[in-house]
Amino acid sequence: MESKVLAVNSMARIEHVEIASTNLSHGFEKFAQHLKQNGLSWPQVLASAFTAGKTRIMMTCESESLDTLLRTLERSKDLRKERETLSSVSLTCFGGVSSDLPFRAIQILQSRGIVVEKYVLSPHSINLFVPVETREAAVTALHSLI
Structure with missing residues (x-):
């Protein structure tokens, strides 16, 4: 799923x-x-x-x-x-987090020149940590996953 x-x-x-x-x-x-x-x-x-x-x-x-x-x-x-200092961008998911979703999110951000420093998973979310100055661009970019 x-x-x-x-x-x-x-x-x-x-x-x-x-x-x-x-x-x-x-x-x-x-x-x-x-x-x-x-x-x-x-x-x-x-x-x-x-x-x-x-x-x-x-x-x-x-x-x-x-x-x-x-x-x-x-x-x-x-x-x-x-x-x-970092900022976080979180994806809240329905039905759990699939294994490839963090990778897809990182690829989207990388394609826009946004470096992901780390990510943390929970059963229904992904938290990606990015430089403060790229937070708004990361939020905009990741809306493509909705």
């Missing part, structure tokens, strides 16, 4: 934080402590991973809150901003 794309949505700003830690749980403990010490709310966590002594958290929330969080990282020895 082929996926039917129902909608294309986007998030303007996605940030990545890297935390020196012994495992994923320890990384989240440090992150939670940092938020509490600085009186900050939890952002929306989109993905996380642990590799080689570092927990990485991909997140979003309103821009002002992200700016405040990133400023507090400048004073931290164990937490730092990782990589450039």
